[in-house]
Amino acid sequence: MLKLDELDPFAVGGTRRCYVHPDDDTRCVKVLRPDRTPRARRAAVTGWRRLKRLASFDDQRKECKAYRHLKRRGQLDWSHVPKFHGTVETDQGIGIVTALYRNWDGAYPHNLEELLPLGMTPVLRDAVDEFKDWLRRERFLSRDLLPHNIIAVADNPQRYRLVIVDGIGNSEFIPVSHWFGWCARMKIERKIRKFDHRIAILLPRESGETA
DSSP: OBBTTTTTOOOOSSEEEEETTEEEEEEEEEEOOOSSSSSHHHEEEEEEEESSOOOOOOHHHHHHHHHHHHHHHHHOTTHHHHHHHEEEEEEEEEEEEEEEETTTOOOOEEOOOGGGGGOOOOHHHHHHHHHHHHHHHOOOBBBBGGGGGEEEEEEETEEEEEEEEBEEEEEEESSSHHHHHHHHHHHHHHHHHHHHHHHHHHHOOGOOOOO
């Protein structure tokens, strides 16, 4: 069992804490925050949603399922999504182990929600375009493409590479986009349009830049 309680997470999101793997500093261990466990989340909802299965509130389970699908379909290009290294028992529950990203200078990358209010630089614009091309080429399905779930890894001072670190997986109740390519393409284009809109909202108004 991995001991994480005495370590400081390098990032804390809306649902999970992220730690550097104690035995491998090239890997990340993601665990649920105590207030975002399936039982805690179900207790917080009202009405008919309390009747939903406990598993439907488990983001760890959803992400593992998404990664299993990527492996089955033969995900070829992992440039923009962390490689999955399985799960591990920790003193904070089940941990998901993935690749850990750092910039060329060793610093942790910022996410788009942090970078975009500073303006759309040519380097960042190239990274956004490359990321959208990858989504289309790989037919990569995700939940909403939220800027705070996408980090900009600085591979060198003149290049960013966007990596989606949360929200991985198909959000459809009936996964028709897994079965039909045209359906997947339509869904990805809808996600990209919403992504462009979110980018435009975050950019400083005086920049005049559009997504």
